[in-house]
Amino acid sequence: MSLTTLAQTLASGALLGCFYTLMALAFSMVLSVTRALNLAHGDLIILGGYLGYWFWSGSGLHPLLLVPVAGAALLPLALLWQWLFNRLPEPKELSSLVLTFGLSLLLQNIMLALWRGEYRLIASESLTGSIRLGGLRLNQGRLIVAAAALAAVGGLYLALTRTRWGRAVRATSLDREAAALLGINVDQATRTTFLLALALSGGAGVLFATLHYLYPAGGIELTLLAIVLTIWAGVGRLRSVLVAGVLLGVIEALTVAWSGPRWRELVVALLLLASLLARSGGLAGGRSH
């Protein structure tokens, strides 16, 4: 592999990694606040992608403008998800698997019924073409996706660390009972977390649909990636999710460049195993909550 190709691969992997970060953050927020594993996370992203595709093919708007539209479209589902999660019996970590596995299948079949099995891509002309940066040629679409994902991640980071809402959400995710005893409205923190996480997922879906072909069962792989990244980074650790996301994007790009796409999933699975064996607390170390 030549040096240019290597640099090219690294850059495009990092761009893809930004999208992974956004996707994993939404997943890990729900996990840390509710202790529930949302196996339908990837399917919600794909649903966002299909909605984005649907709006795009109907309106021809720039895909970036459709990101908030798809995000808003998933808000009613956020309330439904929270309503269902509230009714889960203890231990929530286990019962949520059963519930969300069912929801995942349900979503896949609804998408199959609505859009059939055809592959869809938001192939907007505004996203094609490439930009030269020094000796590097970067795909314009990927750059836009990465910039949008990074903006969302940055906004989320500021909201979680600088606002009263963010403090309530972080305290709730550290210890729900202790937070409630300090007067924090934990129900509101949970509800807003769901709303935000699903809006981010819907928006991420549109970004995803500009990079990859959509198909109804495509969410499983995204869920797996979100789980890998969350375990890798440690639940609720914002900065390490960013590092892990970009790292995973780069590793994936390198794997594909060296050996073709068929090793991709295996490498992700091996990474999951290795990270579980290496440190249970994630990249940032320490115990997980």
Add this chain to the structure above:
Amino acid sequence: MALLEGRGLSMAFGGLLALRGVDIAVEEHQVVGLLGPNGSGKTTLFNILSGLLRPTAGQVWFHGTRMTDLPPWKISRLGIGRTFQIPRPFAHSTVFDNVLVGVTFRPRHRYHCPQDRRRETERLLGIVGLAEKAAANANELSLGERKRLELAMALSTRPTLLLLDELASGLSPKGREEVIRFYARLKERGLTIFAIEHSFRVLAQVADRLLVLDQGTIVADGRPAQVLGSPRVVEAYLGEDDHG
């Protein structure tokens, strides 16, 4: 009217009756002690009073407001703070941040300027004697320090009633002396305190009134000297050493 009043409180866990129709009343500005052997239902009662458990039967009033069905965060905002027997601060956070949370979310006497919130947090850490540990990680504290941190966290919401769960147990004699001084100081500040202690001696020194729970029922209620002399209490504690 009593500040806190519970009537007919019962709690069943499956077939186990942890509380059987308990009546309690805590008057304003008093220190009321709750004694009882292990498993007598003391912590269960506290969990009901702070909203973590919903009683199977019975009602609780605070300031005349019925609060039995309220979630814990609303009860906290009404003015009830509590500590746990086993302290559970937010892990991986500094002592300072732990106290800052309650200061930030208190419903009354709230500060809008971050500077004021920090000053208030420092003041609370000063009260419990943890000012020098402000930057330490909550996990690194000793048991006595963690108990003091819990107390500062409970105070951070500006409660009018404090539920203290075994503040003195597990501490050295010197630590216990300190806890007794805390009780006195908190009472001076006008707080009402409902406290579980395993040790007679601590409560005998600080309480205005004592309640004794045994097997889920109140078996004695009165002034400390009166209660500790009652044959029913001696019987409930028969075979139990007072480590106080």
